[in-house]
Structure formats: structure tokens, C-alpha cells
Amino acid sequence: MATREGPLDHRYRGEHPVRTLVYLFRADRRRLAAAVLVFTVKHSPIWLLPLITAAIIDTVVQQLPVSRLWGSAGVLLFILLINYPLHLLYVRLLYGSVRRMGTAVRSALCTRMQQLSIGYHSRVSAGVLQTKVVRDVETVEQMVQQTAETGLGAVTVLIGGLVIIGVRTPEFLPVFLVVVPAAALLVMRLRSRLRSHNEDFRQEVELLSARVTEMTRLITVTRAHGLERDALNRMDRTLRRVLGSGLRLDLLNGSFASLAWVFLNVLGIAFLTGSALISYYGVWGITPGDVVMLSAFLTTLTTSTTTLMGLAPVISKGLESVRSAGEVLQAPELEENAGKTEVTEVRGGFEFRGVGHVYDDGGDGGQGRAAVRDFTLTVQPGETVALVGASGAGKSTVLNLVIGFIRPTSGRLLLDGQDMSTLDLRSYRRFLSVVPQESILFEGTVRENVAYGMAEAGDDAVRRALHDANALEFVDRLPDGLDTVVGDRGSRLSGGQRQRLVIARALIRDPRVLILDEATSALDTRSEALVQQALARLVAGRTTFVVAHRLSTVRGADRIVVMRDGAIAEIGTHDELLARGGAYTALHDGRPA
Incomplete structure (x- = not known):
């Protein structure tokens, strides 16, 4: 099978899909050649049968030696009997090559999706990408299989039949x-x-x-x-x-x-x-046997020609799927980390120097309104900073800048004194955890969800994280404890239970930087209290950025940054900001900031 990176080396976009197919099958070209040879032999009864039938009829009509009858029947019986082992060999050669190609392309697509920027994923729906990985690759596989099976059969019959006719009549x-x-x-x-x-x-x-x-x-x-x-x-x-x-x-x-x-x-x-x-x-x-042979070949060759012409829609659909997969495999919006400094340690200090970010509006290379502008802030290691403001104020954009999903379009963002544009963000994110508003769990056990990406974590570490996340008490009551399957997206758990598992997942990673994005907004009062206790343990000693609409959840932050129209309106503690009677007070009282 091709390596995970191999399929990405090809120029898919702008390349003719047939050339792309040849490239994808390059590792199995010898197997494919052998498959064509085996198929030609195993399929030979179809175009040899009229010839052998003609020989048998002529033997009977013209009273030729009976040995010719037995010889013709023996040849026909032999090629029929070897069809079974040859067919199995053909399936192993061809279908094995097709399956390996499909697996390699799917692996390449998944690899590419992990490399593409978050901006790309925000524009292209998950359903579209899923279709490319599952349906488009399946369509390509089916095209190759149908074209090989049906097309090879029709071609061998046409060539074999026309050669026999050209020699015999x-x-x-x-x-x-x-x-x-x-x-x-x-x-x-x-x-x-x-x-x-x-x-x-x-x-x-x-x-x-x-x-x-x-x-x-x-x-x-x-x-x-x-x-x-x-x-x-x-x-x-x-x-x-x-x-x-x-x-x-x-x-x-x-x-x-x-x-x-x-x-x-x-x-x-x-x-x-x-x-x-x-x-x-x-x-x-012309002998009587020739008459039967020619009549049989007329039907056989006409059917074969019709079959070949009928493959056009199948081939067209398959090649279009090759182009569709190529749109992802050659999408240019990659998160560039190659050659950048690997992060081996994070203290958690951040410095925003006049940072601005303008999202591309997607039209003719133009730019939209600035989501963040002239954002200047110094965050000390271990400090908790809350970002508040009306919807569209730029809070989520600041979080995305901290995570590294997007880069500043102006100004500089430094991590522990180093410009983040020079860092390998994949290595940086090993020291970061995110607790989002929507609890993201996958179909698996409690243990698998909590220890996701932490293969070395044992049961003791998992239980410790669950305890600190106020989750152990309900996990121990589950039918299979740590081995209980949580269901698709955690459907078998309540909202508060799901969120506490997400917090446990963050705790077990022992991050230096923590992102809390509306982590309690969807919870009832009792669940929120349990989650807030867990978050208090999680935040301790870590640089934390918090976004919340409920101001009661951020009053304990070291500093609160009030944002308006992408800029900082005011900064201070909860009590300081209330004493000023400014934008934060307006938000606190439920008035427009």
C-alpha cells in the first residue's frame, strides 16, 4: 500500500484524472498486468465457444472422424474447469489492487484534512468532506472494478471474435x-x-x-x-x-x-x-458450422460493443470522483509548520502587540470587516483572563489566535517571548487543552474518551482525572464503569456528565494553557455548580482564557477584558469594572454595552 504521504505528492488539481488513476495504481501495475492476462485466459470460453461449436457441428454434418468431436469437447471442458481457480486469482489480483488504492486515497484524504487550516474546515461542510472520503473513493473503486470486469470481457470477446472470423471466414x-x-x-x-x-x-x-x-x-x-x-x-x-x-x-x-x-x-x-x-x-x-458460428458471433459482438458504449456514464462518474477527491488533496490552505521551531516547553506567557485579524470574505481576494483590531494585552503565566462582550465582539477570534487556528493579519502574538508565527503549532498544542461549549465525545468507552491521545495513561490516572472533574461519582454508577460506551457524541450521558468527561480529558493532559469557551452555558444550575468546581481545579496554576456570556462565571478571573467591535473597551477585575460604571457594568445590568 502507498505510504500516508505518498499520494499527496501527485498534482491532482489540473491533472487529467486518467493520469491520476495511473499514478494511484503505480504500486500495483504488475498485479494489474497479471490480472488482465489471467482474465483473458479465464474469459476465453465466451469467444472460443462459437468456434468449438462450429467444429462439433461440422464433425456431425460432414461425418468427420469422431476423435475431432472428443477433442473439441475436451478443449471446451478444460477451459471451463480452469475458470474457477483463474477467477479467484483474478479477483485477488485486481480487487486487491483496487482496495489498496482506495485505502491509500482515503488515508491521504484524512491526512490532508488534518493538515488543512481551520478556515478551510469552517467553509467546507463536514458532510461534503465525508462524501469525498466515503462515496467518492467508493465510486472510483466501483468504476475500476466495473470497467475491468465488464470492459475487459467485452474487449476480449471483440478481439477474439474478430480474429477468429478473420481467420476462419x-x-x-x-x-x-x-x-x-x-x-x-x-x-x-x-x-x-x-x-x-x-x-x-x-x-x-x-x-x-x-x-x-x-x-x-x-x-x-x-x-x-x-x-x-x-x-x-x-x-x-x-x-x-x-x-x-x-x-x-x-x-x-x-x-x-x-x-x-x-x-x-x-x-x-x-x-x-x-x-x-x-x-x-x-x-x-462456408460450412454449416460456420453459419452457426457467425450467427453466434453477431449477437456476442453486438452485445460487447453495446456494453463498451454503456460504460461511458460509469467512467465519467468515476473520473469526476477522482477530480472531487483531488480538490481536497491539492487544497492550498494548509497550516504551515514545516521547518518551524518545535515547542518543547510552555510557561504560558502571552503578549499581544497591536494584533489584528481580518477574515477573507471569499470574494475576489477581498477582505471583510476586522474581527479583531489593535488588540494589545500581556498575559502572565498562570493568569486567568476572561473575555466578555456582545456577540460579534471578537472573543472567539482571540481564542482562535491563542490556539493557533488563525494567524494575526497585523501585529504580533508572542508565546513566552517567541513570535508564534515561527513556532510549530502542532508541538505547541501538546501543552494546550480546550473545553468547548459543546461537549465533544466519540463513540467509545469512558476510558477511551478521557485518555484520548494519551495511550500511556493507566486506570489510576483516568480515575484521578475523573475525580478532579467531579465525574467519578457518576462513572462508578454506570453499568460497566470505565468500560461503559458513551454512545454517539455521548448520547447516553446528560449534558453535565458529558462536560465533566471533557474536563477530565483536559485534566489528564496536564496542560499549561487552557481555553474555556462557554464551557457552562448549556448546563442547568446543579450541573453548572459541579462543572464550576471541576473547572476551578482545572484552572489552578495554568494560563487560562475564558469566554462566557454569564458574567457570574468569570467574576473570579484575575482580569476581565471587555471587548467591543473587535477592540478592547476596558480591562480590570470584576469589582474594578463595576466601580467604573462603564461597558462591563452595562453588560452586568443587561444593558447594551
Whole structure:
């Protein structure tokens, strides 16, 4: 399998997707060549059968030695029997290569997503990225598999059949070269008329999917207001549209299948009759076996040509998925850490020198309004600084600057005297923990969530962190204690329990810098009290930045920074700011700051 970094070396954007596919399969090119060879041998009965059938018929009709009959049957039986082991070998060679390619691309996509900036992730939805990792790669895998299986089969039949016809009955070769593509083209023209109807049906099914999602999301509202009948009537209208569209599509598919079947069989009868007359009158020395062979090849080669033409949508969809994955693999917005100073120790001192940050508004390289401007502040190691202000004042932007998710667009931000633009932020974040408003847990046990990224942490360390986070008392009551699975996003726990596990996760890391972003805003009074006690233990001795709307949660901070329109309005302790009667007092009294 390709290395995790290997697939990123290729120039995906602007590169033809076929060249990209060749690049992705470079490590398995010998296996793929062997797969083509094995497939050609295992698939040979399809194009050898008409020839062997012709030999058997001629043996019977012309009363040739019976040994020819046994020889023909023996050859056919042999190539049929070796199909099974050859097919298994083919699957191992081809499908193994495809799976390895898909795994390598998914690994490369996940690696790239970890490297891309937070700004990129804020613009591109998680659903889109998930689709690229799961569906797009699956589409590429299916394209290669279908094209190899179906396309190779059609190509070997075409080449094998035309070679046999050219050797056995060369007079008919020009006829096949004209009639087969013409018949296949006509069948494809009939099929293309179905495309718009397939599109209509797909759109109706997508609308049905959206309606079902909407219905399930609104179940509580619907039931609370007694609107079940209205919801079902709305769904029934959508279901009737899907039913009508589906029936129309089924009728058209049936018509196409019948017309194609009639046309190909009429063509086959006409060709059979013509070749039989040629044999009957002794023209070109055509034998009865040749007549059967030519008739069989007409159907086989026409079907193969139609199959090849029908692969175009599959290939087109697969190549588009290659381009889609390339959009992530070559996205330029990377967090640059290469060659920068690795952080081995953090005391926790921060100095903001006239820091400003302006977000790109995404239009023609222009810039939007400044989220933070002329922000100047010195934070001592171990100090707790609270950021307060109305929504949009710039508090979250300051936190993102401290975490290193974004860089100052003006001014400088220093960590322990070093400009953060010169530091490897990945190594810096080993000394940092974030407790966000939304408790982020994954499907796993309590132990796995608390010790996430701390493989060396034992049960004693986990239990100590849970105790300090006021979480041990409820964890011990869980059915399996530390081994209890918390559910998707911690769905089996209450909000307060989830937040205390997040605090335990922060405690076990023993960070030097702590970010508390609305850590208690979504909790009830009892849960907030327990979480506040845990946070008090967590904050002790650490440089802490706190953002909170509830001013009661920040009154114990060493300093409170009041922000307005991206700038600092005033700084002081809780009592100092209230005594001034300024912006903080207005916020405290619930008035506009």
C-alpha cells in the first residue's frame, strides 16, 4: 500500500484524472498486468465457444472422424474447469489492487484534512468532506472494478471474435466491422432516451429522502401539536409523485428492453438466413458450422460493443470522483509548520502587540470587516483572563489566535517571548487543552474518551482525572464503569456528565494553557455548580482564557477584558469594572454595552 504521504505528492488539481488513476495504481501495475492476462485466459470460453461449436457441428454434418468431436469437447471442458481457480486469482489480483488504492486515497484524504487550516474546515461542510472520503473513493473503486470486469470481457470477446472470423471466414469480416457498430449505436440511441426519465426519477427519490429527514426531525413538533395527519398527507403527496415517476420509468425501460431484444433478434435471424443461403449454395466455402458460428458471433459482438458504449456514464462518474477527491488533496490552505521551531516547553506567557485579524470574505481576494483590531494585552503565566462582550465582539477570534487556528493579519502574538508565527503549532498544542461549549465525545468507552491521545495513561490516572472533574461519582454508577460506551457524541450521558468527561480529558493532559469557551452555558444550575468546581481545579496554576456570556462565571478571573467591535473597551477585575460604571457594568445590568 502507498505510504500516508505518498499520494499527496501527485498534482491532482489540473491533472487529467486518467493520469491520476495511473499514478494511484503505480504500486500495483504488475498485479494489474497479471490480472488482465489471467482474465483473458479465464474469459476465453465466451469467444472460443462459437468456434468449438462450429467444429462439433461440422464433425456431425460432414461425418468427420469422431476423435475431432472428443477433442473439441475436451478443449471446451478444460477451459471451463480452469475458470474457477483463474477467477479467484483474478479477483485477488485486481480487487486487491483496487482496495489498496482506495485505502491509500482515503488515508491521504484524512491526512490532508488534518493538515488543512481551520478556515478551510469552517467553509467546507463536514458532510461534503465525508462524501469525498466515503462515496467518492467508493465510486472510483466501483468504476475500476466495473470497467475491468465488464470492459475487459467485452474487449476480449471483440478481439477474439474478430480474429477468429478473420481467420476462419475472412469474407464476413467487413460485414461485422460495419453491422456490429451500427447495431450497437442504434441500441445506445434507444437507451439514451431514458436518461432524462432516470434523472427525473432520481430527483423524486432525493426529494422523498429530504421529506423523510424533515418528517423525522419534526416528529416532536408534529406530535406536540397533533399534526400527524398533515405530516402524513404531505408525505403521501411525495410518495405518489415517486410512484408515478417510477411507473413511467418502468414502462420506458420495458419498452426499451423489448425493442432492443426484437431488433437484435431480427438482425440475428436475417444474418442467420443470409449466411445459411451462402452455405447452401456453396458460396465462399462456408460450412454449416460456420453459419452457426457467425450467427453466434453477431449477437456476442453486438452485445460487447453495446456494453463498451454503456460504460461511458460509469467512467465519467468515476473520473469526476477522482477530480472531487483531488480538490481536497491539492487544497492550498494548509497550516504551515514545516521547518518551524518545535515547542518543547510552555510557561504560558502571552503578549499581544497591536494584533489584528481580518477574515477573507471569499470574494475576489477581498477582505471583510476586522474581527479583531489593535488588540494589545500581556498575559502572565498562570493568569486567568476572561473575555466578555456582545456577540460579534471578537472573543472567539482571540481564542482562535491563542490556539493557533488563525494567524494575526497585523501585529504580533508572542508565546513566552517567541513570535508564534515561527513556532510549530502542532508541538505547541501538546501543552494546550480546550473545553468547548459543546461537549465533544466519540463513540467509545469512558476510558477511551478521557485518555484520548494519551495511550500511556493507566486506570489510576483516568480515575484521578475523573475525580478532579467531579465525574467519578457518576462513572462508578454506570453499568460497566470505565468500560461503559458513551454512545454517539455521548448520547447516553446528560449534558453535565458529558462536560465533566471533557474536563477530565483536559485534566489528564496536564496542560499549561487552557481555553474555556462557554464551557457552562448549556448546563442547568446543579450541573453548572459541579462543572464550576471541576473547572476551578482545572484552572489552578495554568494560563487560562475564558469566554462566557454569564458574567457570574468569570467574576473570579484575575482580569476581565471587555471587548467591543473587535477592540478592547476596558480591562480590570470584576469589582474594578463595576466601580467604573462603564461597558462591563452595562453588560452586568443587561444593558447594551
